[in-house]
Amino acid sequence: MYLEFFGLREYPFGLTPDSSFFFADESRQGALDTLRFALESGEGFIKISGEVGTGKTTLCRYFLQSLGPDTISAYILNPQLEPRELLQAVARELTLSLDQHEDGQQALQAINQALLQHAADGKRVILLIDEAQALSTASLETVRLLSNLETEKRKLLQIMLFGQPELDSRLEAPEIRQLRQRIAFNYTLRPLRQDESGAYLEHRLRLAGYRGWALFSPGARRLLHRASRGIPRLINLLAHKALLAAYGQGRRQISRRELLRALDDTPQAFNVAFWRRVTGF
Structure with missing residues (x-):
């Protein structure tokens, strides 16, 4: 789906436990x-x-x-x-x-x-x-x-x-x-801290073959961490959906807008209405 668009060899945010993506926080x-x-x-x-x-x-x-x-x-x-x-x-x-x-x-x-x-x-x-x-x-x-x-x-x-x-x-x-x-x-x-969440995103993207500039904007990273509570599986789920949303819009970077679209489809994450109020979207 979005692999070629983002220059990836494989999907970076799969939900299946994969020891090759182990992140040593x-x-x-x-x-x-x-x-x-x-x-x-x-x-x-x-x-x-x-x-x-x-x-x-x-x-x-x-x-x-x-x-x-x-x-x-x-x-x-x-x-x-x-x-x-x-x-x-x-x-x-x-x-x-x-x-x-x-x-x-x-x-x-x-x-x-x-x-x-x-x-x-x-x-x-x-x-x-x-x-x-x-x-x-x-x-x-x-x-x-x-x-x-x-x-x-x-x-x-x-x-x-x-x-x-x-x-x-x-x-x-x-x-x-x-x-x-x-x-x-x-x-x-324990869940990942905010700085660890950002490093986790970069770690998985690099292992999947990404070589471009920061794919997730600072605002998207902060929102992703808070919405996922630093839980790796939720980070994977939201990041994957955000990449799909960006690909569908032809966008090369993930902003808070794409994260909110991912949150709309993820009841496990924090209340979406709350995030729309605090982010202005």
Whole structure:
């Protein structure tokens, strides 16, 4: 659509998590550093939380791609699984075949044997669970049982939970307090600051091939940041729609006018009538 018009190789503001566009602002770099430190120190439980759209999945995938050959990863993207299904999913990620009729204890024993072999081979194993707030209480207890797999010297499995703030509330439940007590590192992703939002726009545009002058006017940048509250997914959505609006009008720069058109079509953003009053459009 607008790629050739703006001199782009690919769409810069897609909504699908894409680790090649990872933006290392202060908060996301801090989360990445926490994950790396926890991995190196061998801690059993790590939790990364953040509001919808703050980039947890992108961070998770970027971290996965940065792992060396001495680390084996199991990545659970859809955790809406009952305990036995969760164990089966972990086993599949570890290329371990389990009998569908094995009970939970047998499955844990099989996974434990596989982890012991990996440890003997000098490999560390990590389990990453995305959207962890969707885990049932029973499945959270299964995660805790997985964290029990250890030798006298080290954990056989490091577990990293990524979830929305609801995960924090879930972990406050008395019945899973044992799991909560085992979390060694917590990190909360925050939205982008205004200066970071501008750098984020430039970062994605340059990676997508843009080589021209500032594509978004200063006023458009300020409005985009305030309307999106600095949430990367909302920035992407509004920026994409603004580019479409500018392309439709044959405009080479995005002004507040194009942003307001994008806001008209985006109920997730702040009230459009308010922005029309304060901007005069």
